[in-house]
Amino acid sequence: MAEAAIILGGGLIGLTQALALAAQGVATHVVERFDPEAMATRGFDGRTSAISSSSMAMLEAIGLGPHLTGTGCAIETIKVLDHLRPGGLDFQSERPGDALGTMYENHLLRRTLFDSAKASDRITLHLGQDVVARRFDGGTAQVELADGSVLAAPLLIAAEGRGSETREQLGITPARWQYDHSAMVSAVYHEKPHDNVAYEIFYSTGPFALLPMLDSDDGRHRSAIVWSVPRDQAPGYMKLSDRGFAAELDKASGGALGTISMAAPRSSYPLGFHHSARVTDQRIVLIGDAGHGIHPIAGQGLNLGFRDVAALTEVLVDGMRLGMDPGDAQLLARYERWRGLDTLMVAMATDGLNRLFGIPGKPASAVRRFGMGLVARAKPLQGFFMDEARGTSGAMPKLLQGIPV
Amino acid sequence: MSKASIATINPAEAAHFGKMAADWWDPKGSSAMLHKLNPVRLRYIRRHIDRHFACDKCEWTPLEGRTALDVGCGAGLLAEPLARLGAAVTAIDAAPENIAAAQAHAAQSGLAIDYRAEPVETLEAGPFDLVTCMEVIEHVDSPDHFAAALAGKLADGGLLILSTPNRTPASRALLVEGAERLGQIPRGTHDWDKFLTPEECEALLTDAGLTVIDSEGIAFGPGQGLHLSDNKMLNYILAAVKT
Ligand SMILES: Cc1cc2nc3c(=O)[nH]c(=O)nc-3n(C[C@H](O)[C@H](O)[C@H](O)COP(=O)(O)OP(=O)(O)OC[C@H]3O[C@@H](n4cnc5c(N)ncnc54)[C@H](O)[C@@H]3O)c2cc1C
Numbered sequence: 001m002a003e004a005a006i007i008l009g010g011g012l013i014g015l016t017q018a019l020a021l022a023a024q025g026v027a028t029h030v031v032e033r034f035d036p037e038a039m040a041t042r043g044f045d046g047r048t049s050a051i052s053s054s055s056m057a058m059l060e061a062i063g064l065g066p067h068l069t070g071t072g073c074a075i076e077t078i079k080v081l082d083h084l085r086p087g088g089l090d091f092q093s094e095r096p097g098d099a100l101g102t103m104y105e106n107h108l109l110r111r112t113l114f115d116s117a118k119a120s121d122r123i124t125l126h127l128g129q130d131v132v133a134r135r136f137d138g139g140t141a142q143v144e145l146a147d148g149s150v151l152a153a154p155l156l157i158a159a160e161g162r163g164s165e166t167r168e169q170l171g172i173t174p175a176r177w178q179y180d181h182s183a184m185v186s187a188v189y190h191e192k193p194h195d196n197v198a199y200e201i202f203y204s205t206g207p208f209a210l211l212p213m214l215d216s217d218d219g220r221h222r223s224a225i226v227w228s229v230p231r232d233q234a235p236g237y238m239k240l241s242d243r244g245f246a247a248e249l250d251k252a253s254g255g256a257l258g259t260i261s262m263a264a265p266r267s268s269y270p271l272g273f274h275h276s277a278r279v280t281d282q283r284i285v286l287i288g289d290a291g292h293g294i295h296p297i298a299g300q301g302l303n304l305g306f307r308d309v310a311a312l313t314e315v316l317v318d319g320m321r322l323g324m325d326p327g328d329a330q331l332l333a334r335y336e337r338w339r340g341l342d343t344l345m346v347a348m349a350t351d352g353l354n355r356l357f358g359i360p361g362k363p364a365s366a367v368r369r370f371g372m373g374l375v376a377r378a379k380p381l382q383g384f385f386m387d388e389a390r391g392t393s394g395a396m397p398k399l400l401q402g403i404p405v
Numbered sequence: 406m407s408k409a410s411i412a413t414i415n416p417a418e419a420a421h422f423g424k425m426a427a428d429w430w431d432p433k434g435s436s437a438m439l440h441k442l443n444p445v446r447l448r449y450i451r452r453h454i455d456r457h458f459a460c461d462k463c464e465w466t467p468l469e470g471r472t473a474l475d476v477g478c479g480a481g482l483l484a485e486p487l488a489r490l491g492a493a494v495t496a497i498d499a500a501p502e503n504i505a506a507a508q509a510h511a512a513q514s515g516l517a518i519d520y521r522a523e524p525v526e527t528l529e530a531g532p533f534d535l536v537t538c539m540e541v542i543e544h545v546d547s548p549d550h551f552a553a554a555l556a557g558k559l560a561d562g563g564l565l566i567l568s569t570p571n572r573t574p575a576s577r578a579l580l581v582e583g584a585e586r587l588g589q590i591p592r593g594t595h596d597w598d599k600f601l602t603p604e605e606c607e608a609l610l611t612d613a614g615l616t617v618i619d620s621e622g623i624a625f626g627p628g629q630g631l632h633l634s635d636n637k638m639l640n641y642i643l644a645a646v647k648t
Pocket residue numbers: 008009010011012013014031032033034047048049050051129130131159160161162164165183185226269287288289290296298299300301302303304305
């Protein structure tokens with residue numbers, strides 16, 4: 001079968017999209033400007049991502065299960081705290097083993113995805129290649145690469161991340177704002193075991209998250225950290241020595257895990273939010289961070305992208321089984337309707353959460369605690385938050401239920 | 406059937422559709438409704454292909470090795486999917502402009518489809534394993550001759566899929582007075598008096614020697630858009646076989 005789509009971007013989402021289609025027998029081109037060998041290292045991407053159980057069900061359904069088993073750390077409880085005060089929220093999985101999410105190191109995910117993509121005869125990789133032109137006239141989407149070659153397929157899937165050039169070329173201006181925050185990301189060793197608990201601690205300066213990781217090879221307890229602080233304060237923190245930074249983390253974590261020391265280099269990212277209601281155009285669809293970027297407070301960015309992949313795969317495979325052109329406007333409209341509400345709700349909820357917790361002062365804190373108490377008592381709401389964390393709310397694409405399309 | 410037999414296409418109507426040809430493939434153009442209808446029809450067609458020819462629903466080309474005829478093909482909205490599903494497709498339309506638009510588009514899509522500007526009554530090809538005829542029978546001058554011509558193009562054991570609007574106050578209000586006035590369907594597309602009820606349509610096909618094995622409504626809901634339904638007030642689609 002000829003390639004049904006050109007996927008721009010071989011990041012976590014672009015590669016997953018290619019593999020999800022390949023698992024259904026659909027061939028694609030993938031264009032990535034960097035060298036994925038280099039991307040699949042801790043030095044390129046030292047982050048750890050919480051993968052929801054529905055995202056995991058999809059990765060398993062497309063055949064990645066065996067490569068990932070044993071490499072992630074299950075989150076069994078999420079403790080949400082306000083300034084370390086009592087009266088926080090606990091989210092717990094109903095049965096042990098039924099994780100709320102699993103922490104995977106990004107470089108391992110990238111390695112798994114890249115190796116599987118290389119091994120697939122339905123994926124043609126174009127690596128270290130930049131795009132010099134995109135054309136959407138007539139019956140195909142065409143992409144011209146730096147080496148002069150031209151790819152053509154009925155559909156272009158832009159998985160180019162936040163700064164998507166395709167999105168810009170289309171003149172899609174997303175609703176966007178920059179938070180006055182930067183996220184500092186790293187991994188730490190700590191004295192006490194984490195017991196598979198994730199901590200989300202809200203400070204008026206920004207949220208601090210401790211996310212459980214598997215013990216290191218030499219048996220030391222580890223967690224990932226995502227700490228957002230006001231943007232002008234980030235450079236100060238980044239300049240601290242490892243020991244100085246670890247001391248700050250001791251304070252921020254309230255000693256929950258005992259003494260902390262650094263297990264990885266630190267990196268910092270300016271935080272922004274963008275959301276486009278329109279994620280399609282003639283023979284084009286935007287997925288992953290190209291279509292939406294959210295605050296990492298709830299660790300949902302990647303999961304939202306995986307949900308894009310599941311929905312788009314189902315829409316395309318469904319349509320192609322009816323003999324439809326994968327770039328057919330009706331299919332893209334169905335995808336846009338399906339994903340629109342979900343991405344906006346998650347984006348707004350996350351943004352609202354961040355704003356709610358970002359307001360300093362006693363009254364605000366009282367409101368927050370009242371809010372948390374309310375959520376803790378209101379079963380249905382709690383269910384919603386849990387489902388959001390797991391990624392099981394809304395009309396679920398089949399892949400997210402672990403069912404092949 | 407020979408070329409001498411009377412063509413049942415009404416010339417005024419054929420000219421009207423011809424004007425629309427260039428606009429056919431624009432999903433936001435005057436055929437927007439047809440583009441929206443297409444996946445709904447295709448879902449029904451695929452279901453019956455799988456049932457009738459015992460195909461797996463996951464097969465990409467269930468019509469591989471089979472022939473198909475699309476009658477009243479317009480610019481190929483249905484003929485192209487049938488070709489992608491593996492059929493050797495012949496597609497006919499009375500308006501040469503439609504056929505010209507269809508040929509140009511198929512070339513762009515890289516599909517080999519045998520397009521002919523000809524009425525079914527004079528077509529010298531077939532018989533076919535699958536015959537499709539979407540929203541045509543309500544436009545012809547003598548539906549009984551037309552039904553006989555369709556049946557004549559169907560191979561023994563072949564499958565016919567036909568859709569057409571029902572003759573109800575609802576379809577009159579919505580299709581003729583509503584959608585045409587609002588510009589969702591070009592004015593002059595429909596002549597309500599020529600619409601057939603499902604019973605009338607089935608009788609025509611039975612007289613032509615076919616057996617209707619299934620029928621479903623195509624309804625519109627604000628939440629779901631156009632969809633297959635038990636409600637046949639507006640429009641219906643049916644499957645018939647030649648045994
Ligand atoms: C601090 C931080 C922490 C986070 N933590 C979590 C978490 O715990 N859980 C979670 O779910 N999410 C998290 N996220 C979000 C998550 O990282 C992103 O949502 C996810 O990586 C998006 O993947 P993507 O493939 O869409 O985009 P990207 O990862 O940005 O990939 C895009 C790729 O496209 C390539 N590219 C771009 N343009 C072109 C072009 N024109 N030609 C060729 N190649 C091109 C780029 O080189 C890149 O490799 C976090 C984000 C941040 C900033």
